Amino acid sequence: MAIVLGAIADDFTGAADLCNTLVQKGIRTVQVIGAPGANTDPGDAEAVVVALKSRTAPADQAIEQSLAAYDWLIAHGAEQVIEKYCSTFDSTPQGNIGPVTDALMDRSGAKTVVVCPAVPEAGRTVYQGHLFVWGDLLSDSSMKDHPLTPMRDASLVRLMERQSRGSAGVVPLQVVRQGPEAVRTALSTLADAGHRYAVVDAIEPNDLCAIGTAVRDHPIVSGGSGLALGLPGNLGRAGRLALAEPFSPSAALGRKLVLAGSCSPATRNQVRRAASLWPARKLDVDALAEGQDVVSEHSAWAMAQPADQPVLIYGSAGPEEVAAVQGRY
Structure with a gap:
């Protein structure tokens, strides 16, 4: 059985977070550590999340690993791939989120990709194209002093443009609140204007569901685990997924x-x-x-x-x- 949804995460814990989101939406999900190979068997999984260790890797190395993962996912049936990075972006101007996004866009033929790291339940929200952490601008949060990826700018537009080869536009919250069709129209308008990256506002889970529904035809989407809230529904409505009841884990036995x-x-x-x-x-x-x-x-x-x-x-x-x-x- 082929998978229908794939994801490439730049670290292990972020991958696990995304797996949790997908499983809670009723999707059989497998996490693979490192780029999968010819002998990697996804079993009966409907979604596969590839967990890389590339967050602080040089751009060329991150691109190589991400493209290898992407090619494997597509070869195994993935109809859409999520580029998953941290909900606090965690990438300096010399980082690899932009370069990896560009490489995945080139490989997939995507003209515009959504950029939305929002995870409201974890206090990460996007408003007017800026990233907030529990109500504080990212640049005013504790992430400004992160030892590996100090975040000194909250503008996702500037963050993307500094490390990629295109321009970014914003889909504001008032458009998102008008629903998926309004978001889809706004994304097309940005693409027609030559913007490669669409930073989309989201401050509540329903916003992420609207965004997810709007990008049903996008081969690549990028952001945090929250973006996956609206993606499974697209595949369910298209008859590509028979969404099950959310998984309820039993209590772990033995030592912890x-x-x-x-x-x-x-x-x-x-x-x-x-x-x-x-x-x-x-x-x-x-x-x-x-x-x-x-x-x-x-x-x-x-x-x-x-x-x-x-x-x-x-x-x-x-x-x-x-x-x-x-x-x-």
């Missing part, structure tokens, strides 16, 4: 391990909270760099903890510690 590696303020706050409730241990980066068997040591520690509660192993650190480690290595 939580791993945290992000150095973002949100993750560090979560680590502090978890460490106050569960056994927690921080990875020794210097020991790792020196080749010590840190994995076995931490595994033994985790297995020695009470089995009736989760344990946390983390490498998350603040900006000063991250800078010091980067300076040493």
Whole structure:
């Protein structure tokens, strides 16, 4: 059975987030780690999300991996492909979101691609072409000090234009609220005006559903996991998907391990909270760099903890510690 929907995510956790969105919409979804190969079998999946580790990779490397994933998805039946990146964009002017988007557009023949990283339930919204995090401009949020991708500009138009080879326009919220046909008309108008990228406002889930419905004929769409809210319905209405009931996971059995590696303020706050409730241990980066068997040591520690509660192993650190480690290595 061929898949009908594909996605290329620039990191593992973002891919898992997108998988969750699709599964909650009733789509059988498989996550593949790394670019799939000739022997990768999607089984009976209706959607495949390819999880790359390309967010901070050089543009040429990210393009190569993304195109390999795209070609595999198309060869296995994908009728539409989502380019999934972080809901806080996480890409400096030297980043690869723009170059990867351009490469996917060239490969697919797309004339215009939607740019919408909004995920309202996570506080990420787009208004007047600007990205907000819990009501603050991206450039005023904690992401401005991210150790790898400091975000100092909230304008998605400028962010795209600085790292790509075309111009961007905006589909404002008042158009989105008029429904899918109005969005579709606005996208065509931007394409006719020569804009390759259409930054679309969205501040509520219904906005994302309208956008998703509007792009039913677009071979490529780009944004956060929220953009997938409106895509499955298109395939269902076209008879390409028999949407099932949302998946309800059962409680996990056995021991539970939580791993945290992000150095973002949100993750560090979560680590502090978890460490106050569960056994927690921080990875020794210097020991790792020196080749010590840190994995076995931490595994033994985790297995020695009470089995009736989760344990946390983390490498998350603040900006000063991250800078010091980067300076040493």
